[in-house]
Structure formats: C-alpha cells, structure tokens
C-alpha cells in the first residue's frame with residue numbers, strides 16, 4: 223500500500239480534492255480514497271462517490287492499442303505511427319474535398335479532464351474545422367445565452383455559504399452537488415432559523431425534504447411559477463427599486479409583462495398554492511441576500527431558456543448581484559461559460575439547421591440533423607474525444623444512425639464506449655490518473671481555485687495523453703510550426719523573460735500561431751516541466767492570459783509581482799501545488815467590473831423572452847395523452863449515478879439496475895411491486911427495468927437515473943448492459959426553441975408492469 227497521494231474526484235464539476243492509496247496485485251489500483259483536508263477548496267469534503275473511482279481506472283473494456291475498422295466491420299489493432307498517419311490522411315482528404323468545416327468535433331473533456339479541449343484546438347485548426355459541441359450544449363447553453371445578454375458576456379453563480387435565502391430551481395444538490403461542500407452547506411442553511419431554503423422541484427427530493435419552503439411544482443410548469451413570483455414582486459411593490467435604478471436598465475419594459483398576470487391562475491397552472499408562492503416571494507424580497515441556482519431539472523425541461531431568464535429577473539429584481547450571499551461572476555482561469563452576443567449582428571449558426579451557436583457550441587440535439595441530410599454543408603467527418611454521444615445525447619437510435627452515416631468517425635477515449643464501437647478508428651489514451659489533468663469548472667468566489675493534478679501512474683502499454691496525440695496529429699498534418707518550437711525550447715533555457723518575449727513575438731508576428739500554441743508549448747516545454755506535468759504546458763499560456771485579464775484578482779491571491787512576471791508566478795505556483803491552489807481572490811465590487819454590457823449596467827429587458835412571458839397566459843399545454851399519460855424525467859442524479867466513465871454496474875453500491883421511481887398511487891393502480899419489472903415506453907423507444915415505489919414522486923411523474931444502460935464486457939466475456947439507457951427514450955426534436963437544449967426531464971411516457 224502506498225502513502226496517501228493527492229488527486230481529485232472527477233465525478234462532478236466540484237472536483238473535490240481527495241487523497242488516494244495505491245495498491246492491488248499490480249500496484250495500479252486506487253484502494254483507499256478520502257477527502258483531502260489540505261485541498262484549498264474542498265478542505266476534506268467528499269461524498270460517497272470517489273471511493274469507487276477504481277472502477278474507472280481499472281474498468282472493463284479499456285482500449286490499449288489503436289484500432290482500425292476492417293471492411294467486415296470488426297476492429298484490428300494497428301501501431302501508433304500507422305494510426306496517426308492514416309487518421310491525418312483521411313481527415314486531410316475530407317478537408318480537401320469538402321472543406322475543413324465538414325469536420326465536426328464533439329467532447330473535449332468530461333467532469334474532470336479539460337486538457338483535451340485545450341490541445342484539440344490545434345488539431346482542429348490544422349484541419350480547418352469550425353464547428354464543435356459537447357454536453358454543455360444539452361444543459362447550460364440557454365443559461366449562458368440569457369446571462370450573456372443581461373450581463374454582457376458574464377456568467378453567474380451564487381454564494382450559498384453566506385446567503386440568507388437559498389433557492390434551488392430544479393436542483394437537488396444533495397446528490398447533484400454543484401456547490402462547494404454541498405451537504406454541509408445545505409445542512410447549515412437548513413438548521414439556521416434566521417435563514418431559509420426554498421426548493422422548486424416536483425419531487426420531494428432529499429434537498430426539498432430539508433427546505434423551509436418546498437414549491438412542488440407540476441412537472442414542466444416552472445415558467446408559470448417563476449412568472450407568478452415576479453408578478454408578486456411587481457404587484458406588491460417588492461422590487462429593489464433604488465438598487466435597480468442604480469444598476470439596471472429596462473425595468474419599465476419588463477414590468478408591464480408581469481403587472482397584469484393573474485397570480486392565482488398561474489399558481490393553479492403550476493400546482494402550487496398562491497399562499498406558498500406569495501410567502502416564498504416575500505421571503506426572497508425582504509432578505510438581506512438571496513442565492514439562486516437553477517440546474518438540469520429545469521434546464522432540460524420545457525421553457526428552459528425562459529426559466530433561465532425568469533430566474534435572473536427574480537434575482538436581479540430583488541437586488542441580488544455582486545454582494546455577499548447573492549449572485550457573483552467568478553474569476554476564471556479559462557472561461558468556459560461565457561458567451562458574447564454580437565451587438566445587433568447576426569448570431570453564429572450551425573451550417574445545416576441554422577441553429578444558434580452559444581458559447582461556441584452547436585445544440586447537441588441538432589447534431590443528427592447536421593449529418594443525416596444531403597445538404598452540401600453537412601458534417602462528414604467527426605472527432606469524438608472524451609465523450610459518448612451515442613449514449614449521452616437524445617434519441618440514441620438516431621444518433622447511432624448519424625454517426626454511422628459519417629465518412630469518417632475517430633474516437634479518442636480510454637475505453638470501448640458505445641460511440642467507439644461505431645468508429646472507423648479508436649485512438650486510446652491515458653486515463654485521468656495517468657497524466658497531468660485539470661478542470662476549468664472554477665466557479666468559486668471570492669476565492670477561486672485551480673488544481674493541476676499530478677499523475678498517479680505512468681500510462682500502460684505505451685499509451686499517452688491527448689496532448690501527445692494532438693501534437694502527433696498536427697505534425698502528421700504538416701501544421702506544426704517547427705521553427706517556433708525550436709526557438710521556444712531554446713528561449714525557455716534562457717529564462718522566462720526570453721521565453722515570454724519569443725512567445726509573444728510569434729503570437730503577434732505569425733498568422734495562425736494562436737490556435738497552434740497548445741501543441742507548440744507542449745513540444746517546446748512539456749519535457750522541461752517537472753516530472754509528470756508535461757500536459758501542463760498549455761497552462762503557461764492560460765496563466766499569462768489570466769494575469770492580463772484579471773491582474774488584481776491574481777495579485778490578491780498572494781502573487782506580489784508586477785507586469786509580465788505575474789503570469790509566470792501564477793504558472794509556477796500551479797506546478798508546485800499538487801493539492802490545488804488559490805489563483806484569484808475577488809471582492810464583491812469585482813462583479814460590476816465583469817458586467818460587460820456597453821454601459822456596465824444589467825440589461826433586464828430581453829424582448830424575445832418577454833414575448834414568451836406573454837405566451838404563458840394561455841396556460842400550460844396538454845403534453846401527456848391517453849397513450850402516454852406519465853411525465854418521465856430521464857436522467858435523475860442519485861447516490862450512485864455518474865456519466866458513462868464507469869462502465870460496469872458493480873461500481874454502484876445501491877440500485878445497480880437503475881430503478882424507475884414511481885409514486886405509491888401509480889404503482890398500486892398499475893399493479894407494480896417495489897423491485898418488480900416495469901416497462902417504460904415513449905414515442906421514441908421502450909426499456910425494461912425495475913420499479914422503485916417512492917413517495918418522493920408525485921402521481922403521474924416517474925424518473926430514471928442518468929448514466930445507465932452502458933455496455934460492458936462481463937467476467938464471462940459477453941457484452942452486457944445494465945439498466946435503461948435514458949436516451950433510448952428521448953427525441954432530438956423535443957428541444958428548447960432558443961438554445962436547442964433537450965426536454966429530457968419532461969418526456970411523455972407509458973408505464974406498464976411486466977409479467
């Protein structure tokens with residue numbers, strides 16, 4: 223058994239610091255895991271999930287050699303030189319014939335490995351590829367779009383540690399986390415009589431159970447509830463008038479849309495009593511501070527972009543921005559949530575369907591439509607990296623058809639995923655514990671953190687990281703700026719001032735150098751960094767950019783150097799901090815500096831979404847039917863659910879098959895016993911699993927967990943699947959009309975007992 227070694231959990235965006243012991247017969251197992259008390263963000267906190275991380279590191283179906291598809295459909299192993307050469311040649315041929323924009327990129331990292339996103343930029347630039355997406359475009363892009371327009375490119379999170387009132391909309395942090403030390407924060411909020419927790423959720427979730435006010439909204443009607451709450455603010459004169467006059471524009475355009483709302487009727491529409499709605503709204507309005515967090519329960523639901531807008535009207539309307547306990551704009555090392563709307567110009571759109579591109583991402587739900595067409599601009603080649611669209615995106619059957627229709631599909635991943643099984647080439651890489659890795663989900667405030675994790679193992683079988691792979695691909699494409707690599711290698715040895723000067727010379731003097739910078743840095747200095755940290759080379763550039771973008775925040779974090787030295791001081795500290803480090807410290811005023819609107823004020827009026835508010839007056843449409851009478855939430859976060867990086871059900875200590883949760887009334891009516899077999903059918907597909915009779919569910923509402931239905935090779939050698947894959951049941955056309963985000967949490971379904 224080894225000493226405890228620091229790393230991080232990569233099973234949700236929090237990336238809590240953990241310590242692990244290594245052991246097992248080959249010394250390559252994570253045998254014990256505990257929270258790392260020295261981690262500056264999580265401070266020893268960890269939930270139950272990271273104890274199972276060895277099921278990822280030593281999971282089934284690891285790919286160890288590059289694979290090429292044979293004409294008969296099977297795979298053959300090939301050597302790395304052949305693999306890199308052929309993949310580069312095939313993509314180059316596509317580029318010559320159809321243009322680089324015909325090559326589409328999906329992925330770039332899951333919850334814990336964002337380095338591939340940085341290095342893949344170079345390969346994509348070498349190919350002339352323009353379009354990309356990842357899972358954020360089926361979750362968060364509506365929120366990014368609204369936030370960007372109201373705050374001018376900025377993105378917000380909220381301070382639940384210090385808020386007087388905490389509001390969770392479609393979020394169950396007890397299991398989905400998303401805030402630092404989620405369970406401790408929830409407990410502190412729940413037990414303080416001076417504070418108040420409000421939860422908006424159709425289910426009596428674990429978080430709702432702790433709440434002072436649980437607004438048990440009917441599935442899919444959150445927009446009516448939030449509109450009613452804003453109407454209460456307007457009609458009872460509860461808006462933060464002076465604050466809004468000082469900081470915001472457009473209130474006079476917003477108010478008329480809510481002044482005439484019949485609150486009682488909207489409350490009836492959403493199934494929450496008017497008394498509760500007024501109580502919750504008044505509590506928010508009179509609080510010193512309110513923190514509000516929306517998540518997938520509404521972001522993958524009907525009216526999701528409108529809900530994101532109403533959420534912000536509720537927060538800004540009560541003055542809850544840029545003060546303790548309210549919303550904030552985090553400093554970021556590498557912004558991944560920002561979006562800039564062209565002022566008065568035409569937003570970028572996807573080439574076939576013309577769908578809005580937000581934060582550089584095409585909506586996931588339109589990907590099949592961008593492929594399965596004879597449109598001359600359709601996607602013909604695709605790189606999938608650390609992602610699994612054949613499982614994780616809506617309408618899996620159609621997604622499989624689309625991926626199979628491509629001229630070329632190359633998958634870069636650790637294991638044989640559902641997507642890899644469809645590929646022409648599979649390029650295997652090191653796991654997250656076999657290379658230096660990091661996440662750019664750095665959303666905290668006032669102190670913000672970054673953790674460049676050190677590897678725990680060397681990669682086996684001559685495997686290597688995505689940084690090495692992209693460098694080889696760029697070289698094979700003849701696009702590596704070799705003179706720059708050579709000059710920068712030399713300059714590094716001469717010292718940082720010389721290196722910086724040379725780097726910025728190339729940046730300013732060489733057109734096309736910028737997107738190549740990740741692989742150039744990797745080749746130039748990767749092997750000169752401390753052992754095991756070569757993938758951190760690109761962080762040198764990110765540190766320089768952060769030092770220029772947020773110098774005061776970086777200096778407040780203890781980097782007492784000026785000018786050009788600041789970025790290098792930050793970079794060195796990152797390399798020297800295997801348990802993570804504080805890279806930025808903000809004050810609350812910083813929030814206003816990050817408002818990027820032309821006049822620095824919050825823009826309350828978004829005309830297209832105010833029109834949507836008016837449409838609510840017609841009431842919620844009937845979305846279930848006699849054929850499909852239930853609302854299915856597909857993809858619920860539970861104690862042992864994660865994305866598809868765990869490929870065996872054994873990792874789950876509970877609920878290995880991923881039960882369908884159903885209310886006692888519905889179960890009784892359908893003759894369903896707890897643990898009995900149940901079939902759930904939607905317009906798109908059907909799946910059989912087990913039932914869990916749960917009084918957390920309201921009648922008419924059922925839920926399936928996320929991450930189920932993953933194929934894996936069993937101990938007996940056969941391919942097996944545990945549980946129902948949620949996206950066999952969802953439809954790609956069921957999506958938000960602004961952001962294209964899916965309605966996975968609101969799928970009309972039929973439920974039947976299976977004999």
Ligand code: SF4
Nearest residue numbers: 231234237238268269
């Ligand atoms: S909250 Fe749990 S799942 Fe999320 S990073 Fe921390 S330990 Fe991992």
